[in-house]
Amino acid sequence: TGKKTTQLQKLRKxxxxxxxxxxxxxxxxxKPRIKNIYDHFIVEERQKIIYCFIPKVQGCACAFLSIVERAGLFKDVEVEILYYTVPLPCTFLTADVLFFFFFLQNRLMNYTKFMFVRDPFVRLISAYRSKFLYNQKNEYFYRKYGRIMMKLYGNQQKPPQTMKEAEALGLLPTFKNFVQYLVDPQTEKKEPFEPHWRQMHRLCHPCLIEYDFIGHQETLKEDAEELLKFFKLENDIKFPSPYKNMTTSNSAMDWFKAVPLEDRRKLYNIFELDFKLFGYKRPRVS
Structure with a gap:
């Protein structure tokens, strides 16, 4: 790419x-299927940038590329949203048609690629908080996943039909139910994990694709500033400060107190490659 890489980035890669x-x-x-490899790749064509979008990792393209757009550096960029309804100055890569495989491979070889990761267990807590604590926007997640969790693991044979009703009755799925759902062998036999709790390496495939920049949620401010320097945008853009109420590694212990040790160990086994590939220590809760 011709861009300078810091010692930290070299160590991470x-x-x-x-x-x-x-x-x-x-x-x-x-053995990931070709058509699923690119589901979470966002491309900005003019600057030849590819970002692998991982749900529940702050610092995603929603923030970075939108800031770049507001700075006027990307103009008249055609927007195509295939999986999400957030306005982005970019397009999602898709390999639904095998014919485009080699075209996409060419992009991956020649475009600058970056991603941000997060402590896997902390990311799961964040996913639970944002999708299964009451919010009218989460009705879909409650109906598709929450009711199943309550029925199978929450001793609720007939869970409330809507999230609003469940909230009123105090019957929302617990974090323990969420973990039980994830560690149940039948869950992933039926369908792959939903992207908000799917393993990060299964979204971004870091062993198949060589990234130019890898940021960490835990050092978001420093990494975001370094990323701007990487793209030579540090004089044009200031990255916003991280949210102060983010779930942290220190608070993870509190969330896992109600989860049996055996389930914590099973959960670690499911997300073990995320911990290992991205350099996160095995958590004390497992």
Whole structure:
């Protein structure tokens, strides 16, 4: 890319390459389908930037690329939203037609690629908080996932039909129910995890794609500033401060208190590759 890489970025990328090699056997067993590999890739054509969007990781393209758009650096960019309804100055890559596979591969080889990751368990807590605590916008998640959690693990044979009713009765799925749903072997047999709690490496495939920049939620401010320097935009854009009420690693213990140790261990096994590939320590709760 011709852009300077800091020592921290070099360490992160070298670490991922080593871990990908070490975990080759575990990764090869997953065999992602071509059409799903690109579902979370967002591309800005003019600057030739590709961002892998991971739900519940702050610092996503919704923030970064929108800021760039407001700065007037990207103009008249055609917007195509395939999976989400947020306004972005970009398009989602999609490989629904095999014919486009080689075209997309060319993009991945020649465009600048970046992603942001987050402590896997903290990300799960954030996903639960944002999708299963009462909010009218979460009706879809309650109906599709919440009612199942309550019926299978919450001793509710006939859960309320709507999230509003469940909130009024104090019968929303608990974080324990959410973990029970994730560790149940039948869950992923039926369909892949919903992207808000799907493993990060299964969304961005860091062992198949070599990223130019890897940011961490825990060092978001510093990484975002470094990313702007990476794109030579530090004089044009100021990245906003992170939200102060974010779920943190320190608060994770409180959330897992009600979760049995065996379920915590099962959960770690499911997200173990995320911990290992992105350099996060095994949490005390597991």
């Amino acid at each position: 070298d670490y991922i390459r080593r871990m990908c090699d070490i975990e080759k056997k575990a990764l090869s067993a997953q």
